[in-house]
Amino acid sequence: MRTFIxxxxxxxxxxxxxxxxLAALYISPLLWMLNTSLRPTWDIYRYPPTILxxxxxxENYIYVLTQMSGFGRYFLNSVVVTFSTVVLVLIxxxxxxxxxxxxxxxxxxxxxxxxxxxxxxxxxxxxIPIYMMEDKLGLQNNWLGLILPYVALNLPWGLLIMRGAFxxxxxxxxxxxxxxxxxxxxxxxxVMLPITKPALAATTIITFVFAWQEYMFASTxxxxxxxxxxxxxxxxxxxxxxxxxxxxxxxxxxxxIVPVFILFLAFRNFFIKGLSEGMxxx
Amino acid sequence: MRRPGGGRxxxxxxxxxxxxxxxxxxxxxxxxxxxxxxFVFLLPTIFFVFVFIAFPIGYSAYLSLTEYNYARxxxxxxxxxxxxxxxxxxxxxxxxxxxxxxxxxIPYFIATFAVSLGLAILINExxxxxxxxxxxxYLPMIIPLSLVGIIFAWVLAPDIGIFDHILRWMGIKNWNIxxxxxxxxxxxxxxLARSWKMIGFTLIIxxxxxxxxxxxxxxxxxxxGANFLQEIFQVVLPNLKPYLLIGGIWIxxxxxxxxxxxxxxxxxxxxxxxxxxxxxxxxxxxxRLDMGRASQVAYITAAIxxxxxxxxxxxxxxxxxRRA
Numbered sequence: 001m002r003t004f005i006x007x008x009x010x011x012x013x014x015x016x017x018x019x020x021x022l023a024a025l026y027i028s029p030l031l032w033m034l035n036t037s038l039r040p041t042w043d044i045y046r047y048p049p050t051i052l053x054x055x056x057x058x059e060n061y062i063y064v065l066t067q068m069s070g071f072g073r074y075f076l077n078s079v080v081v082t083f084s085t086v087v088l089v090l091i092x093x094x095x096x097x098x099x100x101x102x103x104x105x106x107x108x109x110x111x112x113x114x115x116x117x118x119x120x121x122x123x124x125x126x127x128i129p130i131y132m133m134e135d136k137l138g139l140q141n142n143w144l145g146l147i148l149p150y151v152a153l154n155l156p157w158g159l160l161i162m163r164g165a166f167x168x169x170x171x172x173x174x175x176x177x178x179x180x181x182x183x184x185x186x187x188x189x190x191v192m193l194p195i196t197k198p199a200l201a202a203t204t205i206i207t208f209v210f211a212w213q214e215y216m217f218a219s220t221x222x223x224x225x226x227x228x229x230x231x232x233x234x235x236x237x238x239x240x241x242x243x244x245x246x247x248x249x250x251x252x253x254x255x256x257i258v259p260v261f262i263l264f265l266a267f268r269n270f271f272i273k274g275l276s277e278g279m280x281x282x
Numbered sequence: 283m284r285r286p287g288g289g290r291x292x293x294x295x296x297x298x299x300x301x302x303x304x305x306x307x308x309x310x311x312x313x314x315x316x317x318x319x320x321f322v323f324l325l326p327t328i329f330f331v332f333v334f335i336a337f338p339i340g341y342s343a344y345l346s347l348t349e350y351n352y353a354r355x356x357x358x359x360x361x362x363x364x365x366x367x368x369x370x371x372x373x374x375x376x377x378x379x380x381x382x383x384x385x386x387x388i389p390y391f392i393a394t395f396a397v398s399l400g401l402a403i404l405i406n407e408x409x410x411x412x413x414x415x416x417x418x419x420y421l422p423m424i425i426p427l428s429l430v431g432i433i434f435a436w437v438l439a440p441d442i443g444i445f446d447h448i449l450r451w452m453g454i455k456n457w458n459i460x461x462x463x464x465x466x467x468x469x470x471x472x473x474l475a476r477s478w479k480m481i482g483f484t485l486i487i488x489x490x491x492x493x494x495x496x497x498x499x500x501x502x503x504x505x506x507g508a509n510f511l512q513e514i515f516q517v518v519l520p521n522l523k524p525y526l527l528i529g530g531i532w533i534x535x536x537x538x539x540x541x542x543x544x545x546x547x548x549x550x551x552x553x554x555x556x557x558x559x560x561x562x563x564x565x566x567x568x569x570r571l572d573m574g575r576a577s578q579v580a581y582i583t584a585a586i587x588x589x590x591x592x593x594x595x596x597x598x599x600x601x602x603x604r605r606a
Contacts, residue, residue, distance in 0.1 A: 011510065015407050022401065023418050029478070030421070032444055033433045049447050092326035099323040115327070118335050120587055122539060124563050125580040128345065128573055129338035132352070152334030155327060184319045213426040215542045216560075220568055231426035235546050238432060246436055253429050260424045268417065276486050279532060 037061070037250030044247050060251040071252055073226055074233030078256075080143050081229055082211040085150040089158045089207045090200060092151065097162025097196075098188050102174065112163070118156045126153075127220060134221055141224045149221070150211050157210075158203045161274050165199030166192065202274030205267035212260045230256045346577035353571045361574075369578045376579060378554040379562040382469055386558065387537040390473040390480075394533050398481045399526070402488035403514060416489075423482040427542035434475040435462060435547050462548050465555035472543045472556055480536060484529040491525030492518070527598045531591060538587055559583045 036044055037060050039053040046054075064071050099105075100112055130149055131140075139145035169192055177187045193200075212230070219232045228236060234252050264271060346365065348358035369376050405415055422430065438445050440460035450458070461471045495518060503517045519526075541560040544550055550557040550565065557565075559579060567576030 012407070012409055015404055016411065019401070019404050019408060019411075019415055022404075023415055026478075026481075027418055027421065029433050029437045030425070032437055036436065045442060047442070049442060049444055051444075088326075092330060095323045095325075096327035099320060099327070103320055103323070105320055114336075115331060118331070120535065120591055121339070122560065122580060122583050122587060124541070124560050124567075125342050125577075125584055126335060126338040127564075128567050128576055128580065129341040130334060131568070132341075132573070133338075148330070149334050152330040155330050159327065184316075188323070209424050213424070215426060215428045215545075216564070219545075220564070231428045234432065235428050249432060250436075253432060256429060257425055261421070264420075264424050265417070268420075272416075272420070272486055275483070276490050279483065279487055279528070 033250045033253055036246050037248075037254050039247055041245060041247050060247040061255070064248055064251045064255065068237070068248075070225065070233060070237060071255075074228055074230045075255075077143070077222075077227060077233075078212060078229040078231075081146050081150065082208055084143070084147045085154065085211040086204055086207045088147065088151045089154045090203060092155055093158025093162045093203055094193060094196070094200065095188075096155070096159050097166050097199075098192065100159065101163040101166025102169070102192070112159070115156050115159055118153075123153065123216060127217060130217075131220055140221055141227045143227075145221050146218060146227075146229070149217055150214065153217075154207045154210055157206055157274075157278050160278050161199050161203050161206075162196065164277060165196040169195055198270060199274075201267055202270040202277075205263060205271040206274050206278075208263060209260060209271070342577040342580060345573050346581045348574045350574040351571055352573050358574065365574055365578050366582070369575060369582065373575075375554060375557065375562060376582075379557045379559050379579075382555065382557055383538060383540075383559055385469050386473045386476075386540060387534065388473075389470050390477050390537045391530070391533050393474055394477040394480045394484055395530060397477070398484035398529070399488055401481070402485055402492055403518065405485075406489065406492040416485075419485055420482040422479045425479065427476075427479060428546045430475055430479050431543045431546035434471070434478075438462060438471060463552060465552045468548050468552065468556045472540075472547065473537075475547075476537075476540060476543055480533065484533060487525055487529045487532070488522070491522045494525075495521045527594075531594045531598075534594070535587055535591055538583060538590075559586075 035051075035053060038056050038058070040055055040057050040059060043054050100108065126149070134140045134145045139148070173191060173195075174187060177191045182191065214229070215231045215235075218229045219235075222228050222232070225233075225236065230252075234249065234256065237252070238249055345358060347360060347362055349355075349361050349365065350358035401419060405412060405419075408415065425433075437443055438461040440446060440458065440463065443461075445461075446458055459467060462468050499517055499521065500513060503513045508516065539560060540558045541564065544556040544558055544561050545564070548556040550561050560583065563576045563579035563583065566572045566579060
């Protein structure tokens with residue numbers, strides 16, 4: 001028995017070690033970028049390269065934050081676009097999720113299947129007509145021109161999650177609220193919406209992560225530098241900088257990841273639950 | 283004088299008649315209000331889905347049947363299916379893109395599937411630190427793909443890149459390869475960079491599957507004297523099958539939606555060695571402004587994805603339906 005326990009512990013220790021090594025290997029590209037961002041330029045390009053920095057400095061971060069006005073502008077664009085997208089998706093999917101989850105109406109399943117099918121269709125197919133449409137309407141180079149398509153692309157996930165949440169609410173609550181004299185909007189907003197808070201959180205984090213990352217629509221619809229979001233703007237800056245200054249690029253990459261990482265840590269469980277629900281159903 | 287009996291009967295009947303009318307009109311009002319409410323609830327969904335999804339799908343279907351240079355032509359010129367025939371059978375770039383897609387999918391599938399399955403099994407065995415490692419492996423999911431491209435371009439850079447340096451340090455002297463600048467390696471490196479980000483997603487699916495396996499099953503296997511590997515192969519994997527299928531389908535379909543990495547890191551090159559279907563369609567549309575041909579490529583890509591997911595779901599339906 002004792003040897004058995006011993007064996008089990010050895011196995012566990014071995015697995016722990018193995019996972020630690022794999023995790024270190026897995027995360028190493030990111031760590032290398034972080035490492036690069038903390039070095040002065042002369043250290044980054046000195047041959048032969050060393051794993052550990054010869055001098056640790058924050059000068060790249062200070063340069064990016066104080067000297068590069070482009071980065072601040074990109075950051076602002078990303079924040080505005082992402083927050084507006086999240087708010088609009090929350091409103092639209094909370095309303096639509098209620099209609100699909102609580103109400104019954106003709107054509108319901110057809111409409112919902114259509115919405116979900118959107119998830120599998122390649123985004124490039126929407127991009128071409130949306131580009132032409134925004135060109136005609138003058139929505140290009142404008143926050144709204146990015147927010148509206150982002151909402152449309154995220155709505156299916158939001159609806160999937162919110163419908164699931166609404167459909168699990170027992171109908172007794174609805175009846176009780178109606179007897180108490182609630183009208184339907186009060187029922188939705190005051191009674192049901194508070195119950196679906198976890199689903200709202202999942203929708204928030206998934207939408208945030210998507211909008212913060214999106215590249216294809218942003219790089220196509222925003223043709224002027226000042227309207228770019230972070231994922232596109234950093235690539236532009238990389239192409240623009242005559243000499244490769246990877247320390248500064250590294251600093252920008254880290255600064256881009258930090259906000260979404262904090263949010264991810266805070267909403268981790270909702271993120272995972274929302275994603276797995278969507279992926280297993282979709 | 284007594285009123286005729288019929289009169290007495292008539293009075294309550296008339297009353298109930300007008301009452302019923304009131305009930306009916308009330309019911310009608312309530313019905314209309316009900317419909318209006320429903321419509322209001324659906325309004326945002328309908329607006330976004332129709333303007334930004336249904337209309338684009340329809341319009342690009344029409345565009346794919348036309349010849350339309352956005353800069354030059356005033357209006358699309360209808361040419362029917364001729365454009366599709368040209369793209370499918372004569373367009374060498376399209377054929378390159380298809381071939382690249384296959385080259386991309388194979389290492390991408392193997393790496394993502396194997397690594398995330400292995401990690402899921404190992405993480406599931408951990409007694410503590412599960413949360414920490416989960417967060418660590420999910421981390422790349424939140425990094426924008428274009429920045430993943432920048433990170434990997436830096437790690438795999440020729441001469442000054444750390445990866446080549448480690449190879450040299452390990453004694454592999456003549457392997458100073460420009461990983462993304464070499465037409466033979468570029469697409470595979472992109473596939474591995476993409477799978478770095480995708481592993482978190484499949485890990486979620488596989489961990490969900492592993493946690494759904496009843497503990498008693500594995501205990502029983504242990505009691506029967508199975509060692510760890512036997513337990514994994516004979517108890518865990520068969521029970522995980524629906525989740526493995528879902529994960530596999532996601533990886534395959536995801537491999538077709540590859541745009542950011544080739545666009546940022548290699549721009550489709552060298553030559554056409556990293557030209558993917560998405561990137562080709564995008565280049566046709568926004569570099570050559572040839573909206574007709576771009577829509578054809580986009581529609582063919584969509585058809586490939588839909589057929590693939592339909593066929594895979596069809597084949598594996600009994601297994602995937604059993605999940606959860």
